[in-house]
Amino acid sequence: MGEVSVPASGMQFDFVVVGGGTAGCCLASRLHSLLPQSSVALLERGPDETENPLVTNPLAAAQLPETDLVINYKTSPQSQLNNRQVTNYAGRLLSGSSAANYGAWIRAPATDYDHWAERVGNPRWAYKELLPFFRRTESHYDPSGDAEQHGFQGPIHTTSGRSYPLREPVHAAFLQAGFRNIPDLNAGDALGVAPWTENWKDGSRQHSNKVFDLSGVKVFTGAVVARLLVDDDRVATGVALIDGLQIQAKREVIISCGAHKTPQLLMLSGIGPKEELEQHGIRQVVESPAVGTNHFDHLALHQAWKLKHPERGLALGSPAFSDLAYMLGYPVEWIATDAVPSHLLEPALIEDAGAQSSIDPKAHPNLVPSCAHLALLIAYAPLNLSGDYNVPLDGSHVSSGALLYKPTSRGRITLSSADPNAEPVVDPHYYSTQADRQMLRAGVRRIGQIMETAAARGIIEGETTPQGMPSLTSSASDQDIDARIKDYSEVWHHSAGTAAMGKNIQDSVVDAELKVHGLKHLRVVDASVFPEPISATPQATVYAIAEVAAVLISQGLE
Numbered sequence: 001m002g003e004v005s006v007p008a009s010g011m012q013f014d015f016v017v018v019g020g021g022t023a024g025c026c027l028a029s030r031l032h033s034l035l036p037q038s039s040v041a042l043l044e045r046g047p048d049e050t051e052n053p054l055v056t057n058p059l060a061a062a063q064l065p066e067t068d069l070v071i072n073y074k075t076s077p078q079s080q081l082n083n084r085q086v087t088n089y090a091g092r093l094l095s096g097s098s099a100a101n102y103g104a105w106i107r108a109p110a111t112d113y114d115h116w117a118e119r120v121g122n123p124r125w126a127y128k129e130l131l132p133f134f135r136r137t138e139s140h141y142d143p144s145g146d147a148e149q150h151g152f153q154g155p156i157h158t159t160s161g162r163s164y165p166l167r168e169p170v171h172a173a174f175l176q177a178g179f180r181n182i183p184d185l186n187a188g189d190a191l192g193v194a195p196w197t198e199n200w201k202d203g204s205r206q207h208s209n210k211v212f213d214l215s216g217v218k219v220f221t222g223a224v225v226a227r228l229l230v231d232d233d234r235v236a237t238g239v240a241l242i243d244g245l246q247i248q249a250k251r252e253v254i255i256s257c258g259a260h261k262t263p264q265l266l267m268l269s270g271i272g273p274k275e276e277l278e279q280h281g282i283r284q285v286v287e288s289p290a291v292g293t294n295h296f297d298h299l300a301l302h303q304a305w306k307l308k309h310p311e312r313g314l315a316l317g318s319p320a321f322s323d324l325a326y327m328l329g330y331p332v333e334w335i336a337t338d339a340v341p342s343h344l345l346e347p348a349l350i351e352d353a354g355a356q357s358s359i360d361p362k363a364h365p366n367l368v369p370s371c372a373h374l375a376l377l378i379a380y381a382p383l384n385l386s387g388d389y390n391v392p393l394d395g396s397h398v399s400s401g402a403l404l405y406k407p408t409s410r411g412r413i414t415l416s417s418a419d420p421n422a423e424p425v426v427d428p429h430y431y432s433t434q435a436d437r438q439m440l441r442a443g444v445r446r447i448g449q450i451m452e453t454a455a456a457r458g459i460i461e462g463e464t465t466p467q468g469m470p471s472l473t474s475s476a477s478d479q480d481i482d483a484r485i486k487d488y489s490e491v492w493h494h495s496a497g498t499a500a501m502g503k504n505i506q507d508s509v510v511d512a513e514l515k516v517h518g519l520k521h522l523r524v525v526d527a528s529v530f531p532e533p534i535s536a537t538p539q540a541t542v543y544a545i546a547e548v549a550a551v552l553i554s555q556g557l558e
Contacts, residue, residue: 013041013218015553016239016249017256018225018265020044021096022539023526023546024256025208026137030550032216041247042214043223043239046093055099056204058329062383064100069093073260073426080431082486088297088426089493090258094221095207097258097493101539102330103198103205105158107134108534108541109337109372110188115365119531120501122512124548127188133547134186134540141197149187155211156543157201162325165314166398167333170378172455177446179336190372190535193336199539203328208543226420228253228269228522230285236522242420252521252553256546259495259528263292263413264424266499266509271516280418286518290509292424294497295411296533298375299430300403301444301489302384303472305451306461310396314459316381318395331380337372337405337535340442345373348434352408365532366406366435372535374443375403376450386490389466397464400451402443403492405535408435413498428495431485440489441481448474494538499528513552514545525549 014035017028020042028042049069054060064070065087073088091097110127117126135151141158142150174193175181185194199206229238229246238248255262266272270285272292277284313320316331345366366373382391382399391397411428431437451460452474463471466488470480502508505517508531514523525546527538534541 010246010248011041012248012250014038014249014251015040015254016247016252017042017254018239019096019256019258019261019526020094020209020219020221021091021256021258021526022098022208022542025095025212025214026543026546027254027256027525027549028217029212029214030547031553033213034550034554036216038251039218040216041218041220043220043225043247044094045224046091046221048094048209048219048221049099050094050207050210055093055207058103058200058203058205059327061100061102065089070100071260071423073423076425076427078428078430080429080486081489084487086428086430086491088260088428088491088495090260090495094219095209098539099205099207099209101493103200104330104537105138105156105186105197105199105540106335106536107186107188108536109190109370111368111370112365112534112536115368116531120512121503124512125501130544130548133544136547137540137543145184146187149184156199156206158197158199159201159329160195160197162328162333164326164331164333164380165312165321166380166459169455169459171334173450173453174334174336176453176455177450179338185335185337186540189370190337191339191370193334196330196332196335196377198329200329224420225265226268228265228271230269230519233520234286234518235520249521252523254523254525254549254553256524256526258526259295259498260413260424260426262524262526262528263498264415265420266291266516267415268418268420271519276414280415282418288505288509288516288518290500290502290505290507292413292498293410294500294531295413295426295428295495296407296409296497297428297430298403298405298492298494298533299407299436299440299489300384300401300492301440301485302386302399302401303447304382304385304389304391304397304399304464306397306464308459308461310394313395314380315395315398317393321380321395332377334377336376338374338376338443338446339371340373340439342367344438344442345435348438349408352433352435366408371406373404373406373439374446375401375405375535376443376446377401378450384490386488387466389488391464398460400447402440402447404436404440404443406439406533408433410497430491431489437478437482440485441478444472444481444484445474445476448472448476492537494527496527496530496538497532499524500531501529502531514549523549523553
């Protein structure tokens with residue numbers, strides 16, 4: 001890696017990539033590969049911790065939020081969650097969140113990307129067109145896998161199929177609850193139960209800085225960008241750092257700072273809603289009202305379940321749960337995706353839109369027949385329990401998760417001040433729509449159905465609930481489910497959408513080529529460009545976006 005710790009004022013590169021995270025490392029590497037005669041600078045505010053054991057070890061991932069390598073954004077009080085402030089995590093190191101996540105490798109159903117393409121008016125973002133870029137990134141774990149769907153020579157090796165003691169009964173519980181078995185979650189058809197796929201390799205993290213070759217890229221760590229440099233013709237010409245140093249871009253500036261920091265940098269640079277900029281004394285360069293809006297994330301409820309025979313070494317924390325293979329990734333084997341029936345969801349969408357609204361079932365992305373609204377899983381440890389929901393990590397419990405893949409609640413990112421060192425204000429408006437409540441309630445009830453199957457009853461004694469709260473069964477009331485969600489739900493730290501892709505500057509920030517509306521030589525390449533939620537963890541899709549961006553930029557210079 002061509003790393004330089006401190007840039008010199010007046011340095012000049014063809015491309016300046018701001019943000020050395022998941023997308024930024026991939027994009028910088030690919031730009032150098034596609035355009036070897038061009039110079040590329042990659043600016044990252046955090047350190048390089050490539051070989052830090054907390055980064056490389058799967059079981060150490062839970063400890064990272066307690067370090068300076070992860071930003072702990074606290075949301076503003078969420079009115080629908082008993083005014084709790086919910087933590088949003090994001091990586092603050094080279095590789096970004098790819099160095100701090102749990103390694104899930106999941107694509108969304110094909111229909112999600114097809115609707116994305118339709119919404120932005122460009123077939124480039126349809127699933128069939130994205131497939132070459134998904135393939136380019138991965139080395140699929142199964143050499144006999146479908147070559148149309150998967151790559152086998154990419155830098156990121158996927159893994160699946162560790163065999164835990166509860167593998168068969170947990171799978172049987174999903175099947176008995178009515179889920180169909182699908183062999184491959186990442187082949188465009190995702191409704192059913194499938195093997196959990198992740199991107200740990202031999203028990204070590206494959207974060208973006210580690211797997212993408214940056215030897216031809218000038219990488220600056222500890223480089224905090226204060227603002228973009230934009231000339232009178234609205235051409236992005238470089239960046240200014242907080243110490244006043246400037247780095248010039250002869251061709252393009254690309255922002256890859258993530259869904260929290262990308263809109264903050266745009267607004268600090270005068271690109272955003274006029275009233276927000278005026279409030280902080282920032283001169284407006286471009287009126288871009290959508291900057292910071294459209295924020296969404298995956299809200300989830302986790303529950304702890306006591307095992308009947310913990311002495312058999314069935315879960316993490318037990319001395320008998322000792323096979324070294326169990327330590328090579330996240331302790332999950334199966335993930336199910338599920339659809340909420342339209343007769344429950346459509347009235348909620350109509351209520352949210354207003355009594356006079358008419359929802360077109362063919363047009364709304366949450367009403368297409370193949371839409372996966374929920375993800376459901378069982379982990380062999382009491383994971384992601386929040387607040388005072390304390391369950392010992394001693395092998396006596398497993399946990400379930402019901403995750404809302406397709407929220408309709410939308411929040412926003414705003415500035416706390418004009419100081420680039422200050423964190424932005426994060427107000428996601430979690431659980432603020434009737435549709436979200438219907439979907440997540442349905443997910444919790446589906447978990448109840450799974451745990452009430454004969455297969456689950458054979459291994460589970462019952463739910464261990466937070467103090468004073470009833471168990472949540474398949475017939476739990478809305479009130480009981482909502483009470484639990486309001487006090488104990490958390491997010492999976494998948495913030496996206498805050499510099500959304502779209503057709504015009506009124507309701508989006510970038511166009512279908514990732515170019516920022518109203519400016520020249522400026523793009524955004526990260527999860528903030530997602531126009532709407534996808535039924536997947538974001539990592540695989542973010543890499544695909546970076547791969548697409550590299551090709552778009554290189555083709556534009558030919």
